[in-house]
Amino acid sequence: MKLTAQESAQIDYPEKRTLVPAVSLAQRGRRWWSHNWSTLLLLAPLLLFMLTVFAVPMLFQIAFAFFERELIGNVLWVPKPAFNLGNFMEAFTNPDYRFSIVWTIGIAFATTTANILLALPVAYYLARMRVWGRTVIELSFLLPIFGEIFTIYALAYALTPQGPLNWLLMKLHLIQEPLSLVGTSPVGVIIWMSLPTLSVLLIRSAFSGVDLVYEEAAQTMGASTLRTFFQVTVPLAKKGIAGAFLLVFSGAVGAYTIPLILAGPYNDWLTNKIQREIAPYFNYPMASALGVILTAICAVLFFFYLRTQETGGDA
């Protein structure tokens, strides 16, 4: 029996059916599992850890932010479920909290900008040139990251009224009387936050990722060194620089130890305020609300960080 092509196409051959695999959801799940179970097992400790130490406490914090506190027996403040926005209203209307939020973000922004601007030339120099004393320079940028606590105490000695910075400024006749930079004034903290450490290393690796060819091309066509740097190198390393900015900014927003030790326990930084709400005042709901605000700021930063890192690039 002969069939025309059209008739043949209409017949439902078994082989034809198997071309379109009918796989149920359960089968697909099983297949995915058999491909991925070992990877999942390898990642399980990390994911579990992140969940218990980070995600769950954060959820609790968000829940607590909507609580109220209640005085029991005139001795104990106990959080009580309320589910209103009272704490957030308080955070944005009470001038004390409002100032603290503005102060934290403002100082973080100013110091981070200074930090990145100071870091750019050094990072470029370390990435491209033969440097005299490279080991010492690199080590000095690495030390404060891992030994921040030493540097903070050391800074407290270096910035006292009798210390070397004041001595130097007096000798140069820039000031008449020693400035008090630590203890109660925030100047020491601001100086320290503006100094580039981590940012130099991050930006350096961003600059290393920029191919020399582009710079050479710009220079052959007659651009000056400065112009090459600002119009070719910096735009090409933009993602790395933005990433460094966000990391340093989030570090400055979340700085706790530096203000505590250098500016005294009653400073205006939001992190310290949160801690004060917990420790002497037992106002857990308010502390949680302020914590949620700070977390929200960091979440915005993290979102931008994701954007700078996700879409590839050399960063």
Place this chain on the structure above:
Amino acid sequence: VKLSRPAAIILNLYALLLAAFLMWPLLQVVLTSFTSDIVFPPRYWSLNAFREVLWPGFMQSLYFSLKLALAVALILMVICLPAAYAMERRRFRGRALLSVLIFVPIIFPVVIYSSAIRVYVFMFYSEWRGAFWLVALVTAMWPIPLVIRSIQGSLANVDPVYEEAALIMGASPLRAFLKITIPLIAPGLITAAMIGFTAAATTFVVPYILGSNEPTVSLYIFRDVGRMGFPPWIAVEVLVMQIVVLGIVQILYFAFRKQFRGIFV
């Protein structure tokens, strides 16, 4: 890029100046310790400050810090080694996302999650407050990205063919990993462990907020500062802590400089 010679010299001087400014506080601690004087052009040399430290309590806290650091380094190895291996050698959906998600502990401030943990632990599980294992677990959070990145960096430098060869010759995946890959990445692993160790040995925020039962060395110094301000003998305490903790790291930095660079590249 061609820089004129004066420009290069100026840039180098700038780099050295910045380095000096970052190193100088550390030198200041040495100076204060050995002069027992907080005035800058030192008026005399004296070791009095060394005598004023309460050594037994201080050494106790130093010992506790090192114990905590060791525990944290172990926790970090358990968490980060398998994760770094999966992220470097396996292809799976969400890998790019995960490699950014591990930066969560650095982007979100330590104060935030540790005070969140404090609030809910103190309210519901008050018997856990200040427990050693709780402090160790929370301290292990911050260094995760650095440790994972450094292990990943050393894994990337090792050719997977050696492991595949072992697998083809009939070794089980676990055996191949333990006998082939681990020895190859050993220097990187040591560096990674040292990063976790240092971060934990110098940690202040987590034990302070969680109210650690025993003080770590940074907490001990902080309490002294709270009572006394900044007398010269606190510089001695900082110096001793620095020599003990950073000494290890500085030696390892020079020994394994190549792996250390890998973290940020």
